[in-house]
Amino acid sequence: MTMRILNGLATLLLLLIYSFSACAYSWQDYKDAIARQDWESCVEVLNNLSGEIDEKARKKALSYCLNQLGVQNLRSGRVEEAVSNLYDAYEEYPSPVIELNLLSAMAKAGYWQQVLNRFLGRENEFGNSEKLVVYYIAMAYFQLGEYSACQEYLSNWIGKYPDERFKMLLAEAAGRAGDVTTAATYGDERWKRAKKVEQNYGEDYYGVFRFKFPPKFSLSSEAKRWAQKVLQEAYYEFGGWLDVYPPQVEVVLYAGSDFSKASRGIVPDWSGGFFDGRIRIPLWYLSRGQGKNELRRVLRHEYMHVLVYLKSSGRAPTWIHEALAQLAEPKELTSARIKLAKLLLKKLLKDGYLKKGFGALSGVFKTSNARLAAAAYSASLLLGRYLKDNWGDYVFVQMLEEYAKGKSDNEVLKNVIYKDAEEFTEEILSVF
Numbered sequence: 130m131t132m133r134i135l136n137g138l139a140t141l142l143l144l145l146i147y148s149f150s151a152c153a154y155s156w157q158d159y160k161d162a163i164a165r166q167d168w169e170s171c172v173e174v175l176n177n178l179s180g181e182i183d184e185k186a187r188k189k190a191l192s193y194c195l196n197q198l199g200v201q202n203l204r205s206g207r208v209e210e211a212v213s214n215l216y217d218a219y220e221e222y223p224s225p226v227i228e229l230n231l232l233s234a235m236a237k238a239g240y241w242q243q244v245l246n247r248f249l250g251r252e253n254e255f256g257n258s259e260k261l262v263v264y265y266i267a268m269a270y271f272q273l274g275e276y277s278a279c280q281e282y283l284s285n286w287i288g289k290y291p292d293e294r295f296k297m298l299l300a301e302a303a304g305r306a307g308d309v310t311t312a313a314t315y316g317d318e319r320w321k322r323a324k325k326v327e328q329n330y331g332e333d334y335y336g337v338f339r340f341k342f343p344p345k346f347s348l349s350s351e352a353k354r355w356a357q358k359v360l361q362e363a364y365y366e367f368g369g370w371l372d373v374y375p376p377q378v379e380v381v382l383y384a385g386s387d388f389s390k391a392s393r394g395i396v397p398d399w400s401g402g403f404f405d406g407r408i409r410i411p412l413w414y415l416s417r418g419q420g421k422n423e424l425r426r427v428l429r430h431e432y433m434h435v436l437v438y439l440k441s442s443g444r445a446p447t448w449i450h451e452a453l454a455q456l457a458e459p460k461e462l463t464s465a466r467i468k469l470a471k472l473l474l475k476k477l478l479k480d481g482y483l484k485k486g487f488g489a490l491s492g493v494f495k496t497s498n499a500r501l502a503a504a505a506y507s508a509s510l511l512l513g514r515y516l517k518d519n520w521g522d523y524v525f526v527q528m529l530e531e532y533a534k535g536k537s538d539n540e541v542l543k544n545v546i547y548k549d550a551e552e553f554t555e556e557i558l559s560v561f
């Protein structure tokens with residue numbers, strides 16, 4: 130008991146000494162910190178000035194240093210710290226310059242809802258930077274998956290700011306909202322082709338899903354009913370898993386030849402469906418024996434891409450996209466797949482391609498070689514399976530949130546599972 134009181138007293142004494150020394154800063158210390166461009170101590174000094182203090186001058190100086198610190202953190206990728214510094218800087222002494230820095234920090238950190246809450250409707254407060262604010266607001270709608278709202282918002286500004294960046298974003302948002310006519314007006318060849326193929330397609334809403342389907346196609350209505358059922362299930366099942374519920378999702382069901390016309394140059398020939406902002410699926414599955422089950426797998430796979438995209442603000446790399454999409458199907462990790470996965474991972478590890486993360490693995494998916502692609506899918510599945518079995522479902526939520534902040538593979542892995550890509554791969558290769 131006595132020891133505890135003594136310990137307590139010692140701590141109190143230390144605290145007193147510490148707070149005394151922390152208070153002993155002067156304006157000269159502030160000037161020294163500025164001269165060294167040491168923004169962190171500058172903030173520390175200004176928070177603990179002693180003697181006669183002009184409060185307004187102190188706040189202004191503190192705001193300046195916090196702004197500098199925020200910009201420095203932003204440049205070095207510490208985006209959350211940057212947001213917090215800049216927010217404080219604005220609170221101490223508001224200015225549009227600080228708020229614009231705060232805006233770009235929020236965008237970099239993937240805080241899109243906050244961007245909307247804070248900046249929507251205030252565009253004209255930023256003078257020459259109005260255009261930048263408009264762009265970030267449009268991006269916020271887009272990244273949140275609010276494609277119709279993004280389209281509507283940009284339509285109001287495109288007359289004033291008709292540059293390429295705005296047009297591309299408007300086209301992409303309109304297309305994802307199902308308006309391929311507007312998309313084709315502002316967008317590239319991809320949307321012009323989509324318009325041509327889909328112009329006579331029927332439309333149907335089901336919850337957040339909007340379906341497009343070919344006219345005069347015997348399997349259309351059966352496929353549509355099945356797709357609605359599968360996707361509605363996936364909406365709740367995966368929503369609960371990753372904690373993301375998209376506000377609107379466009380699903381296009383293609384008659385066979387339409388699919389190849391619409392997807393040419395986007396995905397390889399052997400592809401059985403894909404996600405490029407919209408879920409796009411050929412209906413030839415239904416004419417085969419296992420058709421319904423296969424269609425179910427493909428829909429779950431592609432819908433998972435929607436969620437991974439939204440949860441990571443579009444920043445998740447291909448390997449984690451495909452890992453989750455395959456777990457969602459669910460695809461079985463057969464011994465043949467394990468073998469194939471190990472071959473590829475061993476090779477990438479041995480040749481030093483995993484030093485900075487799984488970028489090289491993500492790169493392999495771009496191949497047109499079907500066997501190599503199969504190895505990449507298997508490797509992703511193996512990584513995903515191992516993550517899920519050893520760290521649980523929630524590990525993916527943490528990882529995707531880290532990716533959303535712009536973190537690299539190795540930063541994400543180290544923050545979440547305390548291993549980098551090489552260590553993680555070595556562990557897997559030793560287990561399987």
Ligand SMILES: [Zn+2]
Nearest residue numbers: 430434451454
């Ligand atoms: Zn996929």
